[in-house]
Amino acid sequence: MNAPSYDAVVIGSGFGGAGAAHVLTGAGLRTLLLERGGWPRRDDQDWDQQAILIDKRYQSDSPLLVRQYGSSTFVPLHLNETVGGMSVFYGGASLRLREGDFARWPIKYSDLEPYYTRAEQLLGVHGQAGADPFEPPRSAAYPLAPVALTPPAQRIQQAARSLGYRPFPIPLALNFSDPARPRCILCNTCDGFPCKLKAKNDLTATLLQEAQVQGLEIRAGAIVTRLVRQGVRITGVEGVDKFTKQPFSFLARLFVLAGGAIHSPALLLRSGLGGPTVGRFLMRHCNGVVAGIFPFATNPAQIFHKQLCLADFYEDHRAAHGTATGIIQDIYTPASPVIRHFAPTGFKRIAGMVAGHIQNLLCIAEDEPLPENQVSLSAQRDVFGMELVQVQHRYTEADCARRDYLTAKARHVLRRAGAFLFKTYRLDSFSHAVGSVRFGTSPAESALDPNCRLWETENLFVTDSSFMPSSGGVNPSLTIAANALRVGEYLTQTYENI
Ligand SMILES: Cc1cc2nc3c(=O)[nH]c(=O)nc-3n(C[C@H](O)[C@H](O)[C@H](O)COP(=O)(O)OP(=O)(O)OC[C@H]3O[C@@H](n4cnc5c(N)ncnc54)[C@H](O)[C@@H]3O)c2cc1C
Numbered sequence: 001m002n003a004p005s006y007d008a009v010v011i012g013s014g015f016g017g018a019g020a021a022h023v024l025t026g027a028g029l030r031t032l033l034l035e036r037g038g039w040p041r042r043d044d045q046d047w048d049q050q051a052i053l054i055d056k057r058y059q060s061d062s063p064l065l066v067r068q069y070g071s072s073t074f075v076p077l078h079l080n081e082t083v084g085g086m087s088v089f090y091g092g093a094s095l096r097l098r099e100g101d102f103a104r105w106p107i108k109y110s111d112l113e114p115y116y117t118r119a120e121q122l123l124g125v126h127g128q129a130g131a132d133p134f135e136p137p138r139s140a141a142y143p144l145a146p147v148a149l150t151p152p153a154q155r156i157q158q159a160a161r162s163l164g165y166r167p168f169p170i171p172l173a174l175n176f177s178d179p180a181r182p183r184c185i186l187c188n189t190c191d192g193f194p195c196k197l198k199a200k201n202d203l204t205a206t207l208l209q210e211a212q213v214q215g216l217e218i219r220a221g222a223i224v225t226r227l228v229r230q231g232v233r234i235t236g237v238e239g240v241d242k243f244t245k246q247p248f249s250f251l252a253r254l255f256v257l258a259g260g261a262i263h264s265p266a267l268l269l270r271s272g273l274g275g276p277t278v279g280r281f282l283m284r285h286c287n288g289v290v291a292g293i294f295p296f297a298t299n300p301a302q303i304f305h306k307q308l309c310l311a312d313f314y315e316d317h318r319a320a321h322g323t324a325t326g327i328i329q330d331i332y333t334p335a336s337p338v339i340r341h342f343a344p345t346g347f348k349r350i351a352g353m354v355a356g357h358i359q360n361l362l363c364i365a366e367d368e369p370l371p372e373n374q375v376s377l378s379a380q381r382d383v384f385g386m387e388l389v390q391v392q393h394r395y396t397e398a399d400c401a402r403r404d405y406l407t408a409k410a411r412h413v414l415r416r417a418g419a420f421l422f423k424t425y426r427l428d429s430f431s432h433a434v435g436s437v438r439f440g441t442s443p444a445e446s447a448l449d450p451n452c453r454l455w456e457t458e459n460l461f462v463t464d465s466s467f468m469p470s471s472g473g474v475n476p477s478l479t480i481a482a483n484a485l486r487v488g489e490y491l492t493q494t495y496e497n498i
Pocket residue numbers: 011012013014015016017034035036037080081082083084085086087089090091092093094095191192193222223224225258259260261263264267431432433463464465466475476477478480
C-alpha cells in the first residue's frame with residue numbers, strides 16, 4: 001500500500017478516541033484521527049427540538065438494524081455521527097464507577113483512579129466531593145464546584161431529602177466558570193443537543209481542541225471500512241470519504257480503534273479480526289424514565305435542571321444479583337410538539353397538552369452481559385457498499401427488576417414533590433452501549449488484554465466503551481475517558497516496542 005504514514009491512526013473521536021489521541025499527540029507522536037461524522041454546526045438549529053430530535057440533522061447515512069425485546073424483526077435505527085462522537089449530544093453527567101463495579105474487570109478501581117482524576121480535570125467537571133453516599137475514594141477534589149440548583153432541581157432535592165435520601169449535585173462537564181470560553185447559560189436543551197454556544201465541555205471544546213494545538217490531525221467525514229492485517233500486525237486502514245465518496249488509505253505503526261460499542265466490533269468483523277467474543281456481551285443499561293404530572297407548571301422559566309442525582313440505592317442488589325442497582329437523575333422535559341410526536345397514538349393530544357406540567361426522573365440500572373446480545377453484520381449493504389450493522393438485544397428479568405426498583409423509588413420522590421399522575425416508560429436507545437469488545441485476562445473470554453490490545457494483534461488497541469466487561473450503574477463517559485487516558489499512557493511508554 002502506497003499511502004501517507006503516521007505514528008498512530010485513531011478511528012473515532014468520542015471519549016475513547018479523543019482520550020487516546022490527546023495522550024499520543026501530547027507525547028509527540030504524529031497522530032491522525034479519522035471520524036466518519038462531520039463537524040458540529042453550532043447554529044440555531046442545534047437548539048431546535050424539531051431539527052435535532054425529529055428531523056435528526058446529524059443522523060448517519062448507515063442505519064443499524066435492531067432487533068430487541070424478543071421481536072422477530074430488525075428495525076432500522078439511525079445513530080447520530082459527528083466529530084466529538086456522542087459527547088456533542090451528551091448531558092455532561094460525569095460519574096465514576098464504584099469499587100464493587102470492578103469485580104469482573106482485569107483492573108481494579110485503584111488502577112483507574114489517577115486517570116479519573118485526570119479526566120475530570122481535562123473535562124472541567126463541576127462536582128462536590130463527599131456528597132455522593134457511595135462515592136469511591138478520590139485522590140483529589142473535583143476541579144470545579146457545582147452551580148446552585150435551579151427551581152425544578154430544588155423541588156426534587158426537597159422531596160428526596162424529606163424521604164430520607166441523600167441527593168447530590170450531578171458532576172457536570174459544562175463550562176460554568178471559564179471566562180476564556182463561552183459560558184453555559186443554563187438553557188433547557190442540553191442533553192441530546194449540541195451546544196450552539198460550545199459551552200458544553202464536549203470533546204471538540206476540550207481534549208480534541210487541545211490535541212489539535214499539539215499537532216493532532218483530524219479528518220472529518222472519513223469512514224474507515226477495513227483494517228489491513230499482515231500476520232499479527234495491522235499495517236493500514238482503508239476507507240471512503242463520506243462527502244466526496246473518494247477512497248483513502250493510511251499507514252501507521254500503531255492503531256487505536258474507538259468507533260463506539262456498535263461500530264468497533266462491526267469494523268473488526270469486516271476486517272476478519274477478533275476472537276469468539278467480538279460483538280458479544282453488548283450492554284446498554286436498563287433505563288427507564290418516570291414522568292410525573294404536576295398540578296402546576298414545573299419549569300415555566302425553561303431552565304436547565306439536569307443537576308441532581310440519587311445513588312442511595314446503588315448497592316441494594318449487590319448481594320442478590322452481583323451487580324450495582326443504579327442511579328436516578330433529574331432530566332429535562334422535551335417541548336410539547338416533541339412529546340406529542342413520540343407519544344403513542346391516542347395519547348398524542350393529551351400528552352402535548354400536559355407537557356408543561358411534567359417533570360421527569362431518569363433511572364439508570366446496571367444490565368448483565370449476555371453472549372447472545374450481539375453486534376453482527378447483515379447481508380444488506382449501506383450507500384457506501386459496507387455490510388449494515390445488526391444489533392440483537394434483550395434484557396434479563398433481573399435487569400428489568402433493577403430498573404423497576406428504581407422507577408418505583410423515582411415515583412415516590414415525584415409524588416412527594418407534588419406529582420399526582422405518573423407515566424413510566426423504558427428507554428430504547430443505545431446511548432449507553434458498552435461491552436461488545438471487552439477486555440479480560442484470557443482470549444477465551446475476552447477480545448482485549450488488560451491494556452486493551454486485541455489479543456491476536458501486536459498493534460491494535462480498542463479504547464471506546466466496548467472495552468467494558470460490565471456496565472456498572474452510572475453514566476459511562478468518564479470511565480471511557482479515564483480508560484483511554486490509561487491506555488494512551490501505556491502506548492506512549494511502550495511505543496518503541498509495539
Ligand atoms: C443523548 C445522549 C446523552 C448522553 N448523556 C450522557 C451523560 O450525561 N453522561 C455520560 O456519561 N454519558 C452520556 N451519554 C453516553 C456517552 O455519550 C457515551 O457513552 C460515550 O460518548 C461513548 O463514547 P465512545 O468513545 O465509546 O463512542 P462514541 O462517542 O460513539 O464515539 C465513536 C465515534 O467513532 C465514529 N466512528 C464509528 N465508526 C467509524 C468508522 N468506521 N470510521 C470512522 N469513524 C467511526 C463515530 O461516528 C463516533 O463519532 C449520552 C449519550 C447520548 C446519545
